[in-house]
Amino acid sequence: MKHLATLNKYFVKYKWRFLTGLTCTAVSIVFSVFQPIMVRQIFDLLAQNLDNYNLLSDTGLKAAFRGQFTSVLAFYGVSILLFALLSGFFLYLQRQSLIVMSRYIEYDLKNEIYQHYQLLDLNFFKMHRTGDLMSRITEDVSRVRMYVGPAIMYATRTIFMIVIVVYLMIDVNPLLTLYTLSPLPVLALIIYYVNHIIHRKSERIQSQLSNITSIAQESYSGIRVIKSYVQEEDSIKHFEQASEAYKISSVSLAKTDALFQPSMALMIGLSVVITIFIGGIQVIHGTITVGNLAEFVIYVNMLMFPFFSIGMVASMIQRAAASQQRLNEFLDIKPAITDYPGAVNMDIKGEVVFKNVSFTYPHTGIQAIKNFNLTVKAGEKVAVIGRTGSGKSTLAQLLIRMYDPQEGEVLLDQQNIRQVKLESLRSQISYVPQDVFLFSDTIQNNIRFGTPEANPETVRKAARQASVEKDILNFTEGFDTVVGERGVTLSGGQKQRISIARGLIKDPNLLVFDDCLSAVDARTEKEIIGNLYAYLKEKTAIIITHRIFALFEFDKIIVLDEGKIIETGTHNELLALNGYYAELYARQQSGEEETVIE
Incomplete structure (x- = not known):
């Protein structure tokens, strides 16, 4: 139950619905237990008056006795029906309180998980598959709802029913009660043993279900690639293998669940046999009446559903515990990127400084930036050029705080961006x-x-x-x-x-373009660059690209390689260096000429 303890805050939030449900449960059971008491009184009344009735001759006195006795039976019959209706009415209120509460908790829990997903950093989403995230917010939450709704409802009803009924049984005859309940310790051991099995198998099933969801999601998203490489059959086989593993685990759990019903039916049936046998002997010896025996049999049958529901509730709780454990794994993760204490809102003018910045991606261990230094004055246009994997995109990720550098600092208008509220920072870039x-x-x-x-x-x-x-x-x-x-x-x-x-x-005053023209043709590229040149006149712009925009007059161009600046300057200055930039420009010009010739 330690994993499910995190849900207690919702029971506190909806305490009035919860308490109303518990109250209605108790009242419903109280009205239902009046029925066997009345049955006992009817049986005892019959036993006491049947001999007297047979002794009466066939006279008006016998008819009057029969009429009076019929009226008494009718009164008991109407009373039993009335108590049954009242019990059913409060049972309805119980469901309205507890089941509706479970839907509210489901709503709150899904929102809590989704909001937590939104707060987690980018590294979290790189480490976890989308299908797994979806499975936890849907399937796992649904299983948890079965705990806060039906499981709680059946459990409270079972507890109240057992307590009240056993108390009444002891009040009638403690010895017969002891014999009647003697099979229950065996049932408790069965439940305890099977619960552990169910919990372990439920964890495996939920994990396999997440795997199936992830495979399906990836297949749907990548359907064009699958068809292009004619991998439909392999994709189907991959899904079938995951489904087969899920099926085997689900069938195994269903077989385990199936142990509950026969075991409890056997224990309940054994209790009924003991009740009739021991109770019959006591009736013969005059220790109890026939009405008491009938009352005991009804009590045992009233305990049948509570004991049957023990298995069902235990299964629900174990599945919910396994699901909540999976949910807690994510809910307990603290976002690495948060507002620092004392963070403020600020108006960004556009000056950017990378000061001795080093960064290594935590999920791969690859060092993308090494002791990097760069100053971009407000209003400047800077191009960042380099090979794939040189660290270009990392600069953009650090600037908008998708990640924080392990060493050094990033400054905006001479303010460390960690001291700027995330919403203020990202809304202005x-x-x-x-x-x-x-x-x-x-x-x-x-x-x-x-x-x-x-x-x-x-x-x-x-x-x-x-x-x-x-x-x-x-x-x-x-x-x-x-x-x-x-x-x-x-x-x-x-x-x-x-x-x-x-x-x-x-x-905004600061714009970052990360290789965002790679899919456009040369003519459209020139048109966009022309529009951007006019638009960015008074703004700071960092344009990350693997192409050279010769028509765009950058204030500074930096060339990255393995996370370090290897060349810097204007377009003409870099061409004069006759290094990587000049080589890239020559290849690009040659490629454009070949395109024109074709």
Whole structure:
């Protein structure tokens, strides 16, 4: 139960629903236990008056006796029906309180998990698969809901029923009660043993279910690659293997669950046999009445469902504990990137300084930046060029605090960015990533994703600056066109330009473009660069690229290699050095000439 203890805060939050449910449970059981008491009284009444009735001659006295006796039986019958209705009514209120409470807790728990996901740092998402994240917020939460709802409801009803019924049984005849309940210790041992098995198997099942979800999610996202390489059969086999493992574990758990019902049926049946046998002997000796025996048999049958539900509740609790343990694994993770104590909001003007910065990716151990130093004055346009893996994108990630450097510091307007609130920092920097992501929404909403208050004219202006307005207007629905998942209905260049428009619409003082023109043609690239040159006139811009934009007058160009600056200067200065930059420029010019010749 230690894993489920984290849910206690929700029971406190919904304490009135919880307490109402418990109260209704107790009241419902109280009304239900009146029924066997009345049955006892009826049997005893029959036993006491049957002989007297047979002694009466067939006279008016016998008819009057029969009529009076019938009226008494009718009264008991109506009373039993009334108590059954009252018991059912409070049972209804019990379900309304506890089951509805469980739905509220499910809602709160899903929101808590989702909000926690949003706070976790980028490294967390690189270390965990999307399918696993989805499985935990859906399947695991559903299993936890079965604990806070049905399991709690059945458990409380079972406890109240056992306590009240056993008390009444002891009040009637302690010795017969002892004989009747004698099989229960064996049942307790069975439950204790099977619970451990269920918990272990539930953990394995939930892990395998997460694996299935992850495989399916990856297959759906990469369906074009699968079809392109004709790997449908291998993909199917991979999924079947995961499903087979899940099936085997699920069947094994179902077999374990199946032990409960026969075991408890055997124990309950044994209790009934003992009750009738021992009780019959006591009736013969006059220790108890026939009504007492009938009452005991009804009590044993009333205990049947509570004892049956013990197995069901135990299974629910063990599955919920396994699921909550998985949820706690993520909920206990503290985000590495948070607002530092004393962090403030600030207006960013655009000066950027990397001071002796070194950074190693925690999930791979690869050192991306080594003792890096760079100063970008407010309003400057700086290009960062280098081979793949040279550390270019890492600079952008550090600047918007997706990661924090292990050594050194990053300054914005002479302020360490760790002392700036994350919301203030990221809302004032436009970052256009290399990996373009579009949501399954309209193009207009994708462009104004970071500025939902932007009006349609502002959206069109941003699209125009990103040289994508004409493409959008050619669509049937224009800016109201709904793109597919991850923008699958658009070309790579269109997605990149929409992503650029999303960054431009924020109109910040500092912009970071991370190789965001790799999928556009040369003509569109020149058009975008021309628009950006005018747009960025008074702004600070860091443009990360593997291409050389000769038409863009950068204040500074730095060339990275293995996390260090190997060349720096203007375009002409770097060409004069006749180093890596000059070599790249020559290859690029040669490639463009070959393209023209073709």
